[in-house]
Amino acid sequence: MNKNITNKVLLSALTVGISISVTQAQAADSVFVGHLADMSGPTAFVGKPYADGVRDSLAYINANGGIKGTKLEFETIDYAYKVPQAIASYKKWKSRKKMVAMQGWGTADTEALISFVARDKTPVFSASYSGHLTDPTGKNPHTKKPAPYNFFYGASYSDSCRGLVQWAYKDWKTKNKNRQPKFTHIGANHPFPNAPKAACAEYAKELGFKVMPPVVISMKPGDFKAQCLSLKSSGSNYGYIGNLGGSVLSLVKSCNTVGTNIQFMSNIWGGDKKVFEAAGEGIRDYIFPTMTPFWGDQAPGMNLVREISKMSDKSGKKERVHHYMRGVCSTFFMKEAMEWAKDNGGITGANVKKGMYAHTNWVPKGLEGVCLSANWSNDDHRGVNQVNVYKGNYNDGDVKIEQVSQVTLKRRDDWLGY
């Protein structure tokens, strides 16, 4: 009987817990921005620093006058990369907080919400850089689903890969080899690594590469020696890595053991100081793209970034990876679009979208040298068409990162949304 009562108490406690729902009172002059982040799920490795960038920026904007006096209310929800949680959070914000814009995260949540945000006219600033998000009107027949309310700061996965391939071709020529270079896509068979696969291979072929069959490695870290051996035997010269985090570490380590002679080029999430420090010896001339400078760089806008960083790290000593800066840029572009919206009819989702088209060669105020200049237009959401190509070296623990090239891609019509 006693056990029964304890159980009942436990059960009723649970019921009470479930029935609790939070409704916060809205401040008089404020707008709400939702922030979806993955801090404990499979992409947390890079999701955490990016989310910190967004969160610190939102807090900083609030602490410094908001959107021309309008307070920015925001909530960060760690949805652990689970689609149902992302949808539920979105709906909650939409129905209870009158959300005007959202800072999103990865492929999973961004793609699940495409239809909803277009219908609800809520601009989403994602960290999913899939090429198909860049065609807002469906101009390119390739585009299956136009994504009119999706924005992101940076070059798309396809464009970054194109930029890297362009660099690779020049690199090959300077090495003065007469053979035809070989290019391989390396990544898991998942939407995120696959996003640039076809587009990039097409461009590599156009440039004169021989495109080898893609090599599949899992998103989860593992022993990839077999895959490295097949890269070795195929004699591939350039390999594009579509994965991130632990999987990249395993690949680099495995290939180092096997002795694969391949030039790795990774996507934007696959290269940062943390990866290089952890991967160790295998990092030799590791090529990766960035859209921002690094923490130690001396750019005029870095002063503002350091101030923003103090929002969550009062000492100001914490070193941030470059994903953090992208989060800052994404938030500040949104902020300025909101400011434009406030002057032009009020901060609503539709006006914020219009605000994204109001500027040309646009760099948010105070972030000069941090965010690349961007141009969004109502039929082309390729905000940034520039790729900074960097090289990382492990150097026995003294990680060295240097810029090797800056590639500007043409805004080709057949590349829109692809």
Add this chain to the structure above:
Amino acid sequence: MSSLTMRPCGDFRTSYKQDNTIFETKTIRWVAILSIIALCFAPLIVDGYFITLLIQISYLGIAALGLNILVGYTGQISLGHGAFFGFGAFASAWLSTSLQIPVFLSIPLAGFFTMGVGMMFGMPAARIKGLYLAIATLAAQFIIEDFFARADWFSGGSAGSMAEPLTLFGFAFDTDQSFYYVALFALVFMFIWGCNLMRSRDGRAFIAVRDHYLSAEIMGVSLNKYRLLSFGISSFYAGIGGALYAHYLGYVSAEGFTIFMSIQFLAMIIIGGLGSIKGTLMGVIFMVFLPEALEGIVGIMKMTDWGNIPMVVDGLAYIKEMAIGLVIIGFLIFEPEGLSHRWTQIKNYWKFYPFAY
């Protein structure tokens, strides 16, 4: 599970009609009907957030009921239910966009497609049982998941595929409030169907296969037929659930239908109660509301001064993830027969109050 087939003493049924009834008593019947009517008015009372959760409960509930028919009633096991759910989603999206079949037809058709796939992967069940069967169905999970990523013609590959909203006589169910009625109708329909199935000859055969397959065979129940049929029905339910999910979101991506989803379906029916139809619904409601309730608690913490610092908020995010695991362990230890058993006990307690024996 023994209590499911054995009736408590004093529960006499004197006619076939009594034995076959869907609702045990008149009161239960009226409560069920009234609560469905009340649910019809939900969009007028609760906000969009709750409607989303109710829609989630509907499509997940339909799929979970399928799994419960397979695991709880027939005693088989499947670790590929998430993939079947995804197959239904893609199949319906593919049928409606590529073959121009109206969505209200493509949803049931997707169910039948998934049924075919499920029966194909259920074939090993004729030969193997238990853990071995679990691993065989695990293979289905990986094969189908990989198929989604590669079959561009079917699923759109890595780009995913879009699913049009359901339209009926020119009316598009493209808002949450309108789609809610579609989801509610499907939920009620599929659950009544499930109840009906369980009081039919086939339903009794499933239970016989589960409880003692040797005796069942001696009595003339074809084991292969019913094991396969159970896989088929279970996948049919998964397919319908998946198709609803696809047309609700309007977009299907290959990323979501992982082994984790399959495990979550299993967790739902274990928490709700294996071999119980109402338990399935309880388990689904529990699993949908749990993360939201935990999020609510994190939200309350954020409102306090000491709670709204990144360290606390991030820490709570981890605790939230762990809590779901903890609850499952807790259920397995303290209430292995699930919420439906607990519900029966609560009911009995009040029925005999204050003279409980």
